[in-house]
Every structure is written in structure tokens, then in C-alpha cells.
Amino acid sequence: MTHRQVLKALSGLLLGLFVAVLSSTVVSNALPRILTDLHGGESAYTWVITAALLSMTASTPLWGKLSDLLSKKLLVQVAMGIYVVSSALAGLSQSTGALIACRVLQGIGAGGVIALGQICLAAMVPPRERGRYSGWFGAVFALATIGGPLIGGVIVDTDWLGWRWCFYVGIPFAVLAVLVLQRTLNLPEQTTRKPRIxxxxxxxxxxxxxxxxxxxxxxxxxxxxxxxxxxxxxxxxxxxxxxxxxxxxxxxxxIVPLDLFRHRTVALASIASALVGIGMYGATTFLGQFFQLAKEKTPTQAGLLTLPMILGLALSSTVAGRLITKYGKWKAYLVGGTVLLTAGLALLGGMRDDSPYGYLAAAMAITGIGLGLTSQNLVLAVQNTVPRHELGAASSVVTFFRTMGGAMGVSALGALLGNRVSHYLAQNLAGAGVQPSGGAGLGGGEIPDLHRLPAGVVPLVTDAFGHGVGTVFLVAAPFALLAVLVVLGVREVPLRTTAQ
Known part of the structure; x- marks a missing residue:
């Protein structure tokens, strides 16, 4: 396929990827407002995120296996259909339990779109040329990560829309993606057989x-x-x-072919993906909460303030993709990326409610560059290792471990955040001689509403959240350091110039 033909075929996949990533990021800055309305606490905050990650984790290998047996084009469209239905239901939720259940369905659809996008790319382009197109995937991922919090923030800050439109907003894009895919994605159909799922x-x-x-x-x-x-x-x-x-x-x-792990690169890349997933999903989950509850920013402002991390991710993934295609080498980017991710998370571990924004912006940019150099290239390294008939399963295994690491990491870090915030808040209130009250979510385990708290109490709450989120990132940094050690053990094989 020519470059023009590949881009045409990728147009619908990239639009679908945008929608899938948007489904998770659009709620990040809106969650404090959503859970205040639905009376949810820190545990619900974590589960709204991890429910989607968990179902994405469980479904990713299934999508990958089906892609080796059935039409990839049909599977992508089915995944988008699941996303549309679940998004509509999520917008109608009347309780945190219903919202979490709908997020499970969203994760299944989004997992299919994300995994199948990489699989379709692998079916069209040989590994040596794949770097430049993986850069496009990274750039779209970054665009959706940029746009999601901003869109979600604007929606919840607009009275006549309300937070439910955070889930409705992706539906038109999803429908458009299905129509574009029908016209542009024309892969040669393999001989199909009845799948044994x-x-x-x-x-x-x-x-x-x-x-x-x-x-x-x-x-x-x-x-x-x-x-x-x-x-x-x-x-x-x-x-x-x-x-x-x-x-x-x-x-x-x-669903996860164990024979894949006979390849050293697959085994090590899977471990590294799980460790990187902790940092990736932890950063996107808790930064919005930090800016709203520690810096007293609106959801829209919180989205704008996280731009350094997203711009770093977009720039590094695009540049690295082109350089990998030009020279055929990829290991240095994995090592450098995990080192930068470790440094960025360690710097974020020192942030507090009174930290200057210049310090925070530098830490977020370093974290974003590290993520951009690692996440897509771990998939590329695996795709370059396995035979063509295992591309779908192998690609989805790496994504599986990344989302599993992210799901368990966010769950653990969310529990740690709730514990640390309660501890620091109790210390601050006791030091100021203030009795906790559940009226505004203070002392009742719910996300606090800063606008309903007495002016003298607000600094005590922002200090507790700033210190708590900083502790979360400090705990996440050693996992990224372990990823450095893992990728050092990956054996670099020059990228193949043919699809076989």
C-alpha cells in the first residue's frame, strides 16, 4: 500500500481511537462535579476509572484473538457500536453504581477499538515503516487526552449542558467513525473459520x-x-x-496464548507495559483532581493546566516514530522513555498545593515525554518479534498488561490517596481546632465541595489533597524505575522491512 492509501485506511481507525480515548479522559476533570451530584466518595472516584480499565483489560485479548479469526473491519465496527450504546446509558445514570456498570461496557468497546487499531496497522504496514504511523496513533492519543479534559471541563462548567453530556459528546464521533471505516478500511480478508472463544x-x-x-x-x-x-x-x-x-x-x-511468552521480547515488554500503565493512568486520573481540589481551579482550567504533559507525549511519540522508521532502531527510546517517566513521577511526588506552576509544568512535561517514548514502541517491539499469524494476539497481550497495570495501579493509588487525604485532613483539622462535618463532603468520605466550606477550612482541605496526590506519585515512581530495569533486558532486533 502507498503512503496515501495507508493514511486513507487509517482515517477511520484514528477517529475511532480518538473517541475511545476521549471516553476515559473526558470524565477526568468532570468527576469531582459528577460525584458531588451523585454523592460518591473517593472509592467511587477510583472505580469510575478502574471499571472501564478492568473491562478493557479483560476484553483486549479477546478482541485480539477474534481479529486473528474474523474480519478486523467488522470487529472494529462492533466495538464502536458497543461504545455508542454504553455511552448513552452512562449519560442516563442516576447513581454511582449505575455509572460504574455503564463504564464497564464502555471499557469493552474502547478496548476493542484501541487494540484493533494497532492490529489493523500491523496488517497493512511492515514493522520498519510502522514507526511513522505509530507516531500518528500517539499524536491522536495525545489530542484526545488534551481535548477530553478540556471538553469535560467546559461541559460541566456550562449550566445548560451538565455533566451527562460528557458521555453523550462522543456518540456523534463514534457514529462518524463507523461510517468512515465502512468506506476506507479495506483489508484483504483471510480465510475465516468458526472461532472457539x-x-x-x-x-x-x-x-x-x-x-x-x-x-x-x-x-x-x-x-x-x-x-x-x-x-x-x-x-x-x-x-x-x-x-x-x-x-x-x-x-x-x-485468550492469552501462553506460547507467546516463549519470545523474550514479548515477556519483558508485557511486564514493562504493566509498570508503565501504572504511571500513565495514574497521571491522567489524579492530576485533574489535584488541580481542582488542591489548586481550587475549575474543571476547564484543570484541563488547560495539564497541557505540558500531553504536549510532551504528542511531540515525543511523533518524533520517535519518524526516527525509528528512518534508522530501524527502537530500544534506546524505550530506555530513555522509562528513565524520563521515573524522573517525572518522582518530581510530581514533591508537589503540594502551594507548588509553583513552573515546577509542575516541567514535571508533567518530563512525564509526558517518557510516556510518549514507551507506550507505542513497546507494541512495535513485540510486533517485530512474532510471526504474522500471531500479530493480533501478541499486540493485544501488550495492551492487556498495560491496562491491567493501569487498573490495578489506579485502584491501589486511589485507595492510598483516600487514606492519605483522610490522615492529613484529620491532622489539619485537629491542629486548627475544627470539628469535621459531612455537610459539604468534609468528614463523610465524599469528594468535598470547596465552595460550600467555610473560608478558613478551605486551606486545610487543599493542603491535604495536595500532599495526598504528591504521595501517590512518589509511590508510583519506583514502578517506573522497575520498568527501566526490565527494558534494559529486552534484546533489540532491527525492524523487519516486510510484513512477513
Missing amino acids: DYLGALLITAAVSLLMIWISLAGKDYAWLSWQSAAMVGGGLLLAVAFVAVERRAAEP
Whole structure:
């Protein structure tokens, strides 16, 4: 295919990717307002994010496996259809429970679009040329990450729209993406056979990750970390994981083909993706909360203030993609990216409610550059390793581990944030001689409404949230450091110049 033909075919995929990423980022700055309206707390804040990540995690290998058996074009359109229906239902939610359930469906659709986009690209373009187009994926990812918080902020700041339009706004783009895909995506159809879907494997991996996430969310609050409840949940999660491996070894069409991990690059890239996912989803989840609850900014302002990170991601992914295509080398970008990600998260770990914006902007830019150099190129390294008939499964395995790391990381970091904010807030209130009151979400476990708090109490709350979010990033930094050590062990193989 010529460059023009590839871009034409990618137009609908890139539009679909924009919509899928938008579904997660559009709520990031709107969540404090949404949960104030639905009376949700820090736990609900975390679960609105992690529910979508969890379902995306569980469904990604399934989409990848189906793409090796069925029409990729049809699968992308089905995924977009799921997104449209779930978005409409999410906008009608009347409780946090209903919203979280709809987010699960959104994650299934978004997971299909994100995974299948990379798979379709791999089917059209040989690895050596794939870097330049992966840069386009990174740029669109960054655009949606930029636009999402801004769109969500403007929507909740506009009285005649309201937060429900955060979920409705992506529907027209999704419908347009389906129509564009119908006209532009014309892949040669492989010989199809009746798929034997590994439903038991999908159920077991979802149950294992869910149980561990529930344990992380509730431990230390509803029961002690060292308790029979913790032992039961951790033990149950590990048993389910062992059962998953046993099922995958015998399944005719395993959801995660274990044979893929005989490739050293696949195994190491999967581990690195999980570690990078913690930083990626942690940054996009908690930065909006920091600017609104520690810096007292509106949702729209919070979106604008996170631009340094997103611009860094967009620039680094685009430039790295072109350089990789030109020289055929990719390992240096992975090592450099994970080092910068570690440094950026460590710098964000020092932020407080009174931190100057110049310091925050530099830390966010470094974090964004690190993410841009790693996330897409881990997929590229794996695609360059496996044979063509395993491209779908291998690509989705890397995405699977990235979203699983993100889901469990956000769940753990969210639980840590709730614990630290409660601790620092109790200290601040006790020091000021103020009794906590649940009237404005203060002391009741809910996201506080700063506008309803007494003027003298607001600085105590912003200090607690600033210190709490800083602690979250400081804890996330060592995971990025582990990613550095993992990618150092990846063996670089020059990118192939043919699709086979």
C-alpha cells in the first residue's frame, strides 16, 4: 500500500481511537462535579476509572484473538457500536453504581477499538515503516487526552449542558467513525473459520483481577491489611490466576496464548507495559483532581493546566516514530522513555498545593515525554518479534498488561490517596481546632465541595489533597524505575522491512 492509501485506511481507525480515548479522559476533570451530584466518595472516584480499565483489560485479548479469526473491519465496527450504546446509558445514570456498570461496557468497546487499531496497522504496514504511523496513533492519543479534559471541563462548567453530556459528546464521533471505516478500511480478508472463544479464560482472568482490585480498594478502610478478609481475597485471586493459567494451557483458542511468552521480547515488554500503565493512568486520573481540589481551579482550567504533559507525549511519540522508521532502531527510546517517566513521577511526588506552576509544568512535561517514548514502541517491539499469524494476539497481550497495570495501579493509588487525604485532613483539622462535618463532603468520605466550606477550612482541605496526590506519585515512581530495569533486558532486533 502507498503512503496515501495507508493514511486513507487509517482515517477511520484514528477517529475511532480518538473517541475511545476521549471516553476515559473526558470524565477526568468532570468527576469531582459528577460525584458531588451523585454523592460518591473517593472509592467511587477510583472505580469510575478502574471499571472501564478492568473491562478493557479483560476484553483486549479477546478482541485480539477474534481479529486473528474474523474480519478486523467488522470487529472494529462492533466495538464502536458497543461504545455508542454504553455511552448513552452512562449519560442516563442516576447513581454511582449505575455509572460504574455503564463504564464497564464502555471499557469493552474502547478496548476493542484501541487494540484493533494497532492490529489493523500491523496488517497493512511492515514493522520498519510502522514507526511513522505509530507516531500518528500517539499524536491522536495525545489530542484526545488534551481535548477530553478540556471538553469535560467546559461541559460541566456550562449550566445548560451538565455533566451527562460528557458521555453523550462522543456518540456523534463514534457514529462518524463507523461510517468512515465502512468506506476506507479495506483489508484483504483471510480465510475465516468458526472461532472457539475461550470464555472460561476470560471469566477467570476478569475474576482474578477484580478480586485483587476490590481487596486493594477496601483494605485498610473496611478491614485491616493483615486480616482474614485480606488473606481470603488475596488467596482467592491467586488461585483464580493459577486456574486461568491451567485453562489457557489446554484451551484450543486461548485468550492469552501462553506460547507467546516463549519470545523474550514479548515477556519483558508485557511486564514493562504493566509498570508503565501504572504511571500513565495514574497521571491522567489524579492530576485533574489535584488541580481542582488542591489548586481550587475549575474543571476547564484543570484541563488547560495539564497541557505540558500531553504536549510532551504528542511531540515525543511523533518524533520517535519518524526516527525509528528512518534508522530501524527502537530500544534506546524505550530506555530513555522509562528513565524520563521515573524522573517525572518522582518530581510530581514533591508537589503540594502551594507548588509553583513552573515546577509542575516541567514535571508533567518530563512525564509526558517518557510516556510518549514507551507506550507505542513497546507494541512495535513485540510486533517485530512474532510471526504474522500471531500479530493480533501478541499486540493485544501488550495492551492487556498495560491496562491491567493501569487498573490495578489506579485502584491501589486511589485507595492510598483516600487514606492519605483522610490522615492529613484529620491532622489539619485537629491542629486548627475544627470539628469535621459531612455537610459539604468534609468528614463523610465524599469528594468535598470547596465552595460550600467555610473560608478558613478551605486551606486545610487543599493542603491535604495536595500532599495526598504528591504521595501517590512518589509511590508510583519506583514502578517506573522497575520498568527501566526490565527494558534494559529486552534484546533489540532491527525492524523487519516486510510484513512477513
